Amino acid sequence: MxxxxxxxxxxxxxxxxxxxxxxxxxxxxxxxxxxxxxxxxxxxxxxxxxxxxxxGKRGLYLALWEEFREEQERRTAATLNAERGRGVDDPIALFVAGSRAYLAGAWDNRRLAKLLAEDDGPAGFDRMRRQWDRAWVRRNARLLKVDERQRAGRVRVSVLTTVIGGAARELGDCGDETEAREIVDEVCGILVHLSAPPG
CATH class of the missing domain: 1.10.10.60 (Homeodomain-like)
Known part of the structure; x- marks a missing residue:
């Protein structure tokens, strides 16, 4: 064979x-x-x-990235579906629940998440990562019901998404699960505060 x-x-x-x-x-x-x-x-x-x-090496790296992305998307979608199934419809509550799921995935797959956050990847990877980041911001804007055509809304969602990405990188340096949970809880509190529309 x-x-x-x-x-x-x-x-x-x-x-x-x-x-x-x-x-x-x-x-x-x-x-x-x-x-x-x-x-x-x-x-x-x-x-x-x-x-x-x-x-080759590039294909391996991109396969790891694709696997991480797909798992994170599955995890957050399942969480959002479960929350909606429980009757949660508040955009901020859904956003924070999805963010918590994403960060839990970053902790569970911390070695891979940390690797993918480094600047040492194959040629063209930064461009691919930026495209995915833009798509992530758009998904978050829809979840938060923010009008992306308005600059203030776009900036707010971009900042929120950046906070999540930064927290995911921090989780890679946590010593244990207790420390990771503290970071996730702190970040989710920050997200609640920053998610509230101005006014």
Missing amino acids: GPSQAPAGEDRTVRRALLDAALEVFTERGYTDAGLSEIAARSGVPVGTLFQHYG
Whole structure:
């Protein structure tokens, strides 16, 4: 059976091993200094198979980013659905609940979140991250029912989103879950205060 004919479960196992090894090496050495041979050795997967699945180091990094984004989006969407199911319809309460879920995900995946916040990524990654950040601001504006056409509303939502992103980076440096919870609680209090419309 050739590599393209590998069973789906085996293919998922190989991909997971490669991504886990890539995360280890990227967090230890940084993206620039990470070596494909070390990633392959740690994963127990031949370098040729790594190239077949991801095309190289950039593909591995982007796959980790995509996995993190998708998980964060799933987590926040599930939280918002649950809150709405409980009858919560206040935009600020929903925004803070979604933010809390996002920050919990950043803590749960702190090594990956910290890696993705660093400036050491593949060429073009900063542009991709900025595009996602703009989409994130737009989603937050819709959630908060802010008119993005008005500069003050855009700025307010952009500041709120930046606070969440900064807090997610801080969580990567927390020593334990208690400290992480304190940061999340503090940030959510700040978000409540900053979310209130002026006036």
